[in-house]
Amino acid sequence: MKHFFSIIGGMGTIATESYVRLLNHRVKINRDQDYLNYILVNDAQVPDRTSYIKDHTKPNFFYDLRDDVLGQAKLGPDFYVMPCNTAHYFYEDLSRLTPIPFLNMMRIAVHQFVEKYPGETNIGLIATEGSIYDHLYEDEIHRVDREVEFGGPEIQPMVNELIYSDIKEKGFVDGKLYHRILQKMHDEYGCNVILLGCTELSLAQEKAPDHPYNVIDPQSILADVSIELALKIRNGMDPKEACSKYLYK
Template sequence: MKKVLGIIGGVGPLATMFLGEMIVRRTLAFTDQEHVHTIIDNDTTIPDRTAYILDQTKENPVPYLIRDANKLANAGANIICIPCNTAHTFYDELQAATKLPVIHMIRETAKRASSLGAKRVGLLATDGTIKAEVYQRALLEEGIEPVIPDEATQKEVMSIIYDFVKAGKDVTASQWISIEQAMLKLGCEKVILGCTELSIVNKDLKLSDYYIDSLIVLAESAIVSCGYEIVDQPSKKMIQTIR
């Protein structure tokens, strides 16, 4: 029996819309009726997750996430996903507060890295995600060594996330290449795009398969979890390298 997908969105808004697009593009379907029934709550009132992780005097996003999960349940959703890696810091609290199963984006992405045979994997994510160590734990559980960027590279990553993508500005290949080179120097076999704003960069710059895109992993996990099939290798024509 097919399930209705509920998406807690607005975290950020563009990544939410891109997730919806990826679910449509990667579902094996030939008519409108064969696609995943999806309910999207693009809730832009959810407080910044990284801000709260770094400073708990800031507003707590958890009550908002719980409210939205219950709202989606009342609207008819059977399963929930959240296009925000940092929000998964609060996964246990959210899952305990809702009757619906919540897809764990970070664990699914770590499993994807393992399936690709990677043993040393870089992480590009927000300061909050890195501090919470949710990816580090998930990767270690898969027998993978997590690699964190140096301080200068992390500042570049945060600037791209907040000063560019969240601000509606385009990121250029020349901006990205220094980040890629830094991760190559650290000996990373693969690099996880562990922030959904970086998935927008992937979409725009058509990054190579050196990267594991957590938003694409989430889209595919959501499709399968709802009882649908994934289109085989739908993005092969899009894969290019900026190296």
């Protein structure tokens, strides 16, 4: 197969399925050959990211991802994507394993926030406890001179219920709970824009988009960027040149 990219997924599987579904439905097609070429590594056995980030005595998820990246490197993809926000804890280590471009979903999303909402000086963030605990998104947002609003102590339990109890454990998106979280972040904590810092939250946005709030959805953004790059490369652009636009430092 020529001109394909590798998806390091399975964290979780239903969220990865959402990313692939966005790819397949957003690319413009007239025939089978118009779809994108990609290899999906749905590594559902990657240890829990938040558990390790909060407690380093827990299984380290880096080694599973390292094996996935190196295994794909042998096949020669044009670039990598990893539709899991919290797994970007090891982004720098993983990207150094190979010279193949490795997109950073978090940085791409934060830069799109700045471009789309240049007048907003802060952004609401809902995410896994792991992403918040290690300041993964907070650091990226501060790098572009913006501030972060996390909401009050009632927000994280609601987010955890949506991510873990509903989506990861039951495969169910509680649209009403998702909307209630967005409403509280907007009405009670003044967030005109809310960043969805977990791909399960991106799944919630895909399944329950009928709300009036402005969201930055990294998985949706990553899908659009993946399509853009894959088509440029298919049409003859060098992969490193195509990806350079999105390899923010």
